[in-house]
Amino acid sequence: MSRVLAIMLVAAFACGLAGNATAMPEIEHWTTANGARVYFVAAPEIPMIDARVVFAAGSARDDGQPGLAELTNDLLREGAGERDADAFSSALGATGARLSNGSLRDMAYVGVRTLAEPRYADPALVLLADAIARPRFDAAAVDRIKGRALVALRHREQSPESIAEDTFYREIYGDHPYASPPDGTADSVTALGRDDVVAFHRRYYVARNAVIAIVGDLDRARAAAIAEQLSVGLAAGERAAALPAPAATSAHELRVEYPSIQSHVRVGLPGMRRGDPDYFPLLVGNHALGGNALVSILFREIRNKRGLSYSASSYFVPMAAEGPFVALLQTDRSQEPEALAVLRETLGGFIADGPPAADLEAAKQNLIGGFPLRIDSNDKIVEYIAMIGFYDLPLDYLEQFTRQVAAVTAEDVRDAFARRVPLDGLVTVIVGRAEADEG
Amino acid sequence: MRSICLLLAGLAFLAPPCPADTVHRTHEFTLDNGLELIVQEDHRAPVAVVQVWYRVGSAYEHDGLTGVSHALEHMMFKDTKSLATGEFSRIVASRGGRENAFTSTDYTAYFQQWAADNVEESFRLEAERMHNLVISDEEFAKEINVVLEERRLRTDDNPQALASEATQAVAFQTGPYRQPIIGWEADIEQMTAADIRQWYQRWYGPNNATLVVVGDVDPAAVHALAIKHFGPLPAREIVPPKARPEVPQHGTKRVTYASDKARNPYLVMGFKVPVLPAAVRDEAVEEWEIYALDVLAETLDGDASARLSRNLVRGRELASHIDAGFSATAMLPTLFYFNAVPRDGVALADLEQAILGEIDALKQAPPSAEELERIKTQVVADTVFERDSMMHQAIIIGSLESVGLDWRLRDEYVDKIRAVTPAQVQAVAAKYFVPDGLTVSYLVPEAKS
Known part of the structure; x- marks a missing residue:
């Protein structure tokens, strides 16, 4: 029953945060003996521990071998230390712990959620430490995960949304590492070998390139012991090099023909980075434009007034280098011209004039009033402190937030959007049928 | 345990009647009009989630009207007697809230997540749309198009979803689980505002709903607020749908x-x-x-x-x-x-x-x-x-x-x-x-x- 219900859980989406009088999680920070940065919050209410290790080892490090970062990350749970994949999964299952892993453009992570009781937590943490420091990369596992990756790639090819996403990144990033698809391509994945994976792991899964985030029912001493345990097997190594800034884009439109009923439309460009000087004006402005779920300007114009799309939104993805800004919708092919016109007109008006006062006020109220929701579970706190560590944000980032949001003016937003989201830089990607009356 | 709880519920201003478990601290109340209220204390953060669950979903629907529960869910975000279209969501957003709703085969649920001192606002808004929803032809005409776009997005352009939909439709010959929750395309296209009004009249009432609150709240205070806002709503006569048992299957x-x-x-x-x-x-x-x-x-x-x-x-x-x-x-x-x-x-x-x-x-x-x-x-x-x-x-x-x-x-x-x-x-x-x-x-x- 519990597992079945879990399927229905509505995923909470978080991409920024605000702050007010809410009690802030008290973040403790130190560095392990070999240079891993540790962030810890004690949360004694539930007898469990979340530990997550994040590396600058995402697809931005693929360096001409698209798919390598993801393949490496996926293989971490396919056998480590003395245990092959079967033995590893059996040992993990016996602890009741849940292991999670993932690889994005900037970061790759592995984490565990375990009961705090040492008889469960101790073996679970041994397995996590083995996974990051002593993965086996058995040849059979490499072949199997490569095979799975090729199937997953074809799955993306039957999803117009995935095609639109991959195409959009390619179009706005050109030669920049963010253009490289995290899942790779059929050719690039086929060409990957065990040696590539071993070399990638050796270079990027190292202590100085790691952030360890720990939240749960434990004190600092135990957290420190766990952090040492998780990092001791890692070579000290070096932090990954800083990523270059993406080049400016020039406005153009690309249509990818695909036999879907709907056209998937994305408009955007490289947006902002973590710690960006324009972070707050862009965040608040976008919240008014397309981020404030059911009440944003785009939602109102495209969905509520005209019924043109189920989703109509915009967002920034702040990353180590300038992550994308994107406004998107999907609509029946016959309505595509109208929907695109409304999207462009709305965007253009917003960029030229800045946010209407009422929308700006609503956006700020929502960001500030909604702050407590962003840190109301261990799951969210571990994600935030990992983010703060990974992007070198100040420890009082959360405390500053409300103040920074509150200070944003309409002119700040207009000015920031005019400079950072210029109309003559907006790239449009449309995935759908060439003609409305076909098929 | 349950019968004791129900007996005590009428006078539960004084103390939580049913300390069912110490880990979760969950309390149950029933209002005079039949609305069930279940409150679970969680004081880790100053927030609360409020959910209203109606016992109606696609399994209650019949041929030609599939998807009506889900379409009604969409219309619940439009006008009421005292709220203009969009006002509900503007109020929730202005107080930092997140909200949404979901429809399944068996139920339809609405929720807000926000600071715990907004629970009363949730109750005021939910009570209003439980009893005073206004489904205008104009808003319906736009929203049903959104529902069609949702179906195209989730199902019609997704081969695996189409295969799953077909599987369900074949596995169940007479039982209502053969119908997709979002409805068949032709049923959505032919749906009228009147269909949705009738569905609302038939199923939405306090005695066909469960109110759930989890968060940094005091159960007795929540109970009092529920009586204040939902207490005046009259119970509806709920007539269950005729049973449509699945016929026995013979062979794969x-x-x-x-x-x-x-x-x-x-x-x-x-x-x-x-x-x-x-x-x-x-x-x-x-x-x-x-x-x-x-x-x-x-x-x-x-x-x-x-x-x-x-x-x-x-x-x-x-x-x-x-x-x-x-x-x-x-x-x-x-x-x-x-x-x-x-x-x-x-x-x-x-x-x-x-x-x-x-x-x-x-x-x-x-x-x-x-x-x-x-x-x-x-x-x-x-x-x-x-x-x-x-x-x-x-x-x-x-x-x-x-x-x-x-x-x-x-x-x-x-x-x-x-x-x-x-x-x-x-x-x-x-x-x-x-x-x-x-x-x-x-x-x-x-x-x-």
Whole structure:
């Protein structure tokens, strides 16, 4: 029953945060003996521990071998230390712990959620430490995960949304590492070998390139012991090099023909980075434009007034280098011209004039009033402190937030959007049928 | 326990009547008009989630009107007598809230998450749209187009979703689970504002709803607020739909879904299995059977060490991905499904046979003591992990109540799973995983002609 219900859980989406009088999680920070940065919050209410290790080892490090970062990350749970994949999964299952892993453009992570009781937590943490420091990369596992990756790639090819996403990144990033698809391509994945994976792991899964985030029912001493345990097997190594800034884009439109009923439309460009000087004006402005779920300007114009799309939104993805800004919708092919016109007109008006006062006020109220929701579970706190560590944000980032949001003016937003989201830089990607009356 | 609780509910201003469990601190009340209120304290953060669950979903619908519960869910965000279109959402957003709603076969639920001092605002708004919804022709005309776009997005442009929809429609011949929750396209296209008004009048009332609050709240105060805002609403006469029992199946059903958009083949297998509400209704189903089926699901697909991953994803390397399971708390007997994507070069028929082989193994021999121990450890751990999400806690409570179960079942769950024996798992494998309960679908990629 519990597992079945879990399927229905509505995923909470978080991409920024605000702050007010809410009690802030008290973040403790130190560095392990070999240079891993540790962030810890004690949360004694539930007898469990979340530990997550994040590396600058995402697809931005693929360096001409698209798919390598993801393949490496996926293989971490396919056998480590003395245990092959079967033995590893059996040992993990016996602890009741849940292991999670993932690889994005900037970061790759592995984490565990375990009961705090040492008889469960101790073996679970041994397995996590083995996974990051002593993965086996058995040849059979490499072949199997490569095979799975090729199937997953074809799955993306039957999803117009995935095609639109991959195409959009390619179009706005050109030669920049963010253009490289995290899942790779059929050719690039086929060409990957065990040696590539071993070399990638050796270079990027190292202590100085790691952030360890720990939240749960434990004190600092135990957290420190766990952090040492998780990092001791890692070579000290070096932090990954800083990523270059993406080049400016020039406005153009690309249509990818695909036999879907709907056209998937994305408009955007490289947006902002973590710690960006324009972070707050862009965040608040976008919240008014397309981020404030059911009440944003785009939602109102495209969905509520005209019924043109189920989703109509915009967002920034702040990353180590300038992550994308994107406004998107999907609509029946016959309505595509109208929907695109409304999207462009709305965007253009917003960029030229800045946010209407009422929308700006609503956006700020929502960001500030909604702050407590962003840190109301261990799951969210571990994600935030990992983010703060990974992007070198100040420890009082959360405390500053409300103040920074509150200070944003309409002119700040207009000015920031005019400079950072210029109309003559907006790239449009449309995935759908060439003609409305076909098929 | 429950009857005592109900007796006390009328005078529950003074103290929580029913301290059912100390871990969750959950309290139940019933208003005079029949509205159920369940409050769970969670003081970790100054927030609360408020959910209103209506006992209506696609399984209550009939031919020609499929999708009406879901379309009504969309219209619940439009006008009421005292709120203009969009005002509801503007109020929630202005106070920092997040809100949404979801519709299933068995229920429709609405929620807000925000600072705990907004619970009264949730009640004021939800009571208003529970009783005073206005469905204008103008707003309906726009919103039904949004629903059609949602169907195109989730189903019509998604080959696997189309194959799953077809599987469900074939597996159930007379029972309402054959209908998609979002509705058939033609039904959505022909739906009228009047259809939705009638559906609202028929099902939305305090005596057909459960109000769930989880968060940093005082149960007695929440109860008082519920009486203030929902208390004045009159109960409606609720006439249950006529029963549409599923006719017995004779022989395995097969579906081939050919798609020129699919790039991967895909296998769906579903066995008809009983559910907890059926066991409670005493339909010749023993309660332990449902828990044994749950353990069986975990044996096959609980984690990466479970049999399907160990034997078919690793081991024989036949599948790129498999998942299996069923909803023990569905209102009506449901499908225990297997969804699988084959590895390159593996025929769907071979993957099907391999899955049947794993089921046969469980018919021949019960799961090992080690497997059962692993499952029981994970169930205990998961019940602790789940406490991290207030939203999830509220969903468990609301969904149980909405299908005619008692939310206290949640607290008995671990013990019930612990009581399952290896022989019982073997017994349900033999009883339910039979050709007369099986539907098999192949999604076959096809070159565009």
